[in-house]
Amino acid sequence: MAANAEAHQAELKKYLMVFGALLVLTAVTVGVSYIPWLAANHVLAIAVALLVAGVKGSLVACYFMHLLDERGMIFWILALCVLFFITLLLLPVVTSSEVVAGHADKLYGVGK
Amino acid sequence: MSAAATEIPYDMEPHPLTRMYNGKFGIWLFLASEIMLFGALFSSYVLLRVGAPEGTWPIIGAPTVLGHEILNVPLAALNTVILISSSVTMLMSWYYLKENKFSRGQFFLLMTVLLSCGFLVVKYFEYNSKLHHYLVEFDAPLVVDGEQVSYSRTYPTAEGERTVHYLHGHITETVKDEDGYVEYYKFAADARKPDHGHAHDDGADHGDSHAGAHPEIELRPSDYRRMSNWGPAGSTFTGIYFTLTGLHGLHIVGGVVVMVYFLLTGGSMWKKLPDKYANRIECTGLYWHFVDLVWIFLFPVLYLL
Numbered sequence: 001m002a003a004n005a006e007a008h009q010a011e012l013k014k015y016l017m018v019f020g021a022l023l024v025l026t027a028v029t030v031g032v033s034y035i036p037w038l039a040a041n042h043v044l045a046i047a048v049a050l051l052v053a054g055v056k057g058s059l060v061a062c063y064f065m066h067l068l069d070e071r072g073m074i075f076w077i078l079a080l081c082v083l084f085f086i087t088l089l090l091l092p093v094v095t096s097s098e099v100v101a102g103h104a105d106k107l108y109g110v111g112k
Numbered sequence: 113m114s115a116a117a118t119e120i121p122y123d124m125e126p127h128p129l130t131r132m133y134n135g136k137f138g139i140w141l142f143l144a145s146e147i148m149l150f151g152a153l154f155s156s157y158v159l160l161r162v163g164a165p166e167g168t169w170p171i172i173g174a175p176t177v178l179g180h181e182i183l184n185v186p187l188a189a190l191n192t193v194i195l196i197s198s199s200v201t202m203l204m205s206w207y208y209l210k211e212n213k214f215s216r217g218q219f220f221l222l223m224t225v226l227l228s229c230g231f232l233v234v235k236y237f238e239y240n241s242k243l244h245h246y247l248v249e250f251d252a253p254l255v256v257d258g259e260q261v262s263y264s265r266t267y268p269t270a271e272g273e274r275t276v277h278y279l280h281g282h283i284t285e286t287v288k289d290e291d292g293y294v295e296y297y298k299f300a301a302d303a304r305k306p307d308h309g310h311a312h313d314d315g316a317d318h319g320d321s322h323a324g325a326h327p328e329i330e331l332r333p334s335d336y337r338r339m340s341n342w343g344p345a346g347s348t349f350t351g352i353y354f355t356l357t358g359l360h361g362l363h364i365v366g367g368v369v370v371m372v373y374f375l376l377t378g379g380s381m382w383k384k385l386p387d388k389y390a391n392r393i394e395c396t397g398l399y400w401h402f403v404d405l406v407w408i409f410l411f412p413v414l415y416l417l
Contacts, residue, residue: 012207019200023193030189033416039178042417049412056408064199064401072131074140081144085151092159 018063025056139395143402150406157352167267170349173278179414182342184238188415191234198227199404202397209390214382221375228368235361242342249338250277256329296330353414363403370396
């Protein structure tokens, strides 16, 4: 029972450490958005922001939602879901690259 | 556990196939469907943003394409901290229920509800300021006392260049005639932010004469072509902003309803089946962490990028 209580204490400590990490990462993502040269470089800014958000999201999923401890079928169902989610996100980007040069290019601001 | 004839199998103990009790598996499947729901909307956001004509994202006249040209980053950062904290209090609630400390568990559940309400209050102020901020478009430059007060931008379109004359600001007073029709609005125009990036400004814009020099303008309905607030119909960006944050806000409201229900009825559930009550709080927590997770992505995508 004592060992059990100790394990529980460690669990609580883990939650608080993840909490701290999430706060720090929030400060980081807000902070870097005010760096002028990074804001000017959109691709890099998007990559950094999504990377930080990805790490934060993973921390929440792995530790708060205990996804690390789930070894059952739900893990694979969710993995499939995430795969579809990423496919959905990439879909607009892929289709927009299919625009063929023409006089309407100026309308979409491409081809400069 | 004494097995009653009507007991539902795997209500408390893990199912051999899914390795979790059925309620938990159910909430996980629900969250999987939620990933796809928000995924469709995030995908719409990308589509709209990639396809937005130059100079219209997030709104006509914005110096850059960043959401924070029209959104409040400090308030949203505060809301991020509030939501992450509420996730932790939710965990604490479950933690103490498992430790057999009911009143502590309920206390942290109450804290979660209070933090969620705090999130909604901040969101209310954010929405309210958008709904009272206006974009006015004119057919021709607006001239008051011989001085041009509107700004303009020229966009390339398929039919050639199109110039939009516009103003952003707040209506401070609505003056109506005796029939109840609007005679004019007293309009406080925003001080102009310096442009950077590749904005297409006409020559008239480069003087310093505009910088917050027109505290109040009288706008008659015949003066402008269109006046819209920064609400869902204000621009494509505000449309997807309100859709995404509105759907997320509804999830917060739904979570609060469930938590308040457990605050009110938790006592009797705990007396009957304490372990089952802890499981219910665990499932509520899983949903709550998911709502937190969605916000973690919404915040940078809408406000910072």
